[in-house]
Amino acid sequence: MSLLTVGTVAFDDIQTPYGHAEKVIGGACTYISWAASYFIKDIRLTSIVGADFPKEEIAELAARGVSMEGLKVIEDGKTFFWAGKYHENMNQRDTITTDLNVLDDFDPELPESYKDSQYIMLGNLTPDIQIRVMEQLPSTKLIVLDTMNFWMDIAMDRLKEAIAKVDVLTINDEEARQLSGEYSLVKAAEQIFKMGPKYLIIKKGEHGAMLMSPDKTFYCPALPLAEVKDPTGAGDTFAGGFMGYIAKTGDISFEGMKKAVVYGSAMASFCVEEFSLGKMKTLTQQDIDRRIQRFVDLTSFSI
Numbered sequence: 001m002s003l004l005t006v007g008t009v010a011f012d013d014i015q016t017p018y019g020h021a022e023k024v025i026g027g028a029c030t031y032i033s034w035a036a037s038y039f040i041k042d043i044r045l046t047s048i049v050g051a052d053f054p055k056e057e058i059a060e061l062a063a064r065g066v067s068m069e070g071l072k073v074i075e076d077g078k079t080f081f082w083a084g085k086y087h088e089n090m091n092q093r094d095t096i097t098t099d100l101n102v103l104d105d106f107d108p109e110l111p112e113s114y115k116d117s118q119y120i121m122l123g124n125l126t127p128d129i130q131i132r133v134m135e136q137l138p139s140t141k142l143i144v145l146d147t148m149n150f151w152m153d154i155a156m157d158r159l160k161e162a163i164a165k166v167d168v169l170t171i172n173d174e175e176a177r178q179l180s181g182e183y184s185l186v187k188a189a190e191q192i193f194k195m196g197p198k199y200l201i202i203k204k205g206e207h208g209a210m211l212m213s214p215d216k217t218f219y220c221p222a223l224p225l226a227e228v229k230d231p232t233g234a235g236d237t238f239a240g241g242f243m244g245y246i247a248k249t250g251d252i253s254f255e256g257m258k259k260a261v262v263y264g265s266a267m268a269s270f271c272v273e274e275f276s277l278g279k280m281k282t283l284t285q286q287d288i289d290r291r292i293q294r295f296v297d298l299t300s301f302s303i
């Protein structure tokens with residue numbers, strides 16, 4: 001099964017109560033691809049960087065089987081840069097800088113070899129690019145779109161056009177409220193289903209994630225961790241684990257998606273344990289299996 005990933009490949013500057021990581025590797029597509037690479041081998045990355053982006057990082061992802069044919073390198077351009085600062089409550093963060101740089105005029109033309117992709121993970125990026133990618137894919141099985149308040153603030157109409165075309169939307173609770181104009185997440189979901197998606201995943205940071213369809217709801221808690229060093233990329237890592245698991249099993253039923261939400265949550269629980277991709281690059285199958293078991297133990301009870 002093939003998974004197409006689209007999103008930023010970035011430099012981040014991150015401040016958390018645990019420290020300050022300057023000019024580290026980030027980007028939605030980077031986190032998605034690393035997380036998904038633990039599930040499937042046919043991953044097709046679509047993004048753009050400047051010549052300042054380290055070649056070794058590209059080589060590391062390629063070594064995990066991620067196709068880099070869709071990564072455009074602009075020789076005289078600068079890579080997307082994001083700086084953020086987290087509060088004591090790490091569910092809250094302030095964006096200090098977003099420099100789009102090479103992203104400003106990225107017009108992704110998918111390589112021929114990508115056009116038969118079945119599972120599509122549209123990571124957080126301008127809705128224009130997300131739409132442009134969907135237009136080039138004739139036969140998809142599942143399209144998932146992730147976005148954030150930044151795009152709601154500056155491109156809401158275009159974002160709604162993108163949302164109308166996808167099967168699953170993943171956003172956090174505040175973004176669900178902003179998008180729908182409803183405070184109750186149940187009412188927010190009702191409004192969002194009217195916009196097009198058949199499923200909605202609402203990410204609630206340290207409080208887990210909720211999978212919704214018009215008639216069903218599933219809730220997966222986050223793993224309680226003693227130390228969260230850097231929540232950056234948790235949402236994207238969740239998306240990568242979710243999509244990687246779905247692409248591996250091919251099961252797009254609600255029951256299949258429930259399992260994928262647990263896998264996504266398990267991968268996100270690793271991501272936040274170190275800054276940047278520190279933890280995500282070191283996992284083994286045994287680490288993942290053990291963590292899944294902790295989710296099972298955390299949520300099973302008998303009455």
Ligand code: AMP
Pocket residue numbers: 008010011012025026027028081082098124125126148150151231232233234235236237
């Ligand atoms: P997350 O913590 O899951 O929201 O993702 C954080 C990652 O998203 C960081 O590594 C940033 O490089 C990237 N990012 C931050 N802002 C944006 C934006 N406006 N568009 C696309 N990617 C972004």
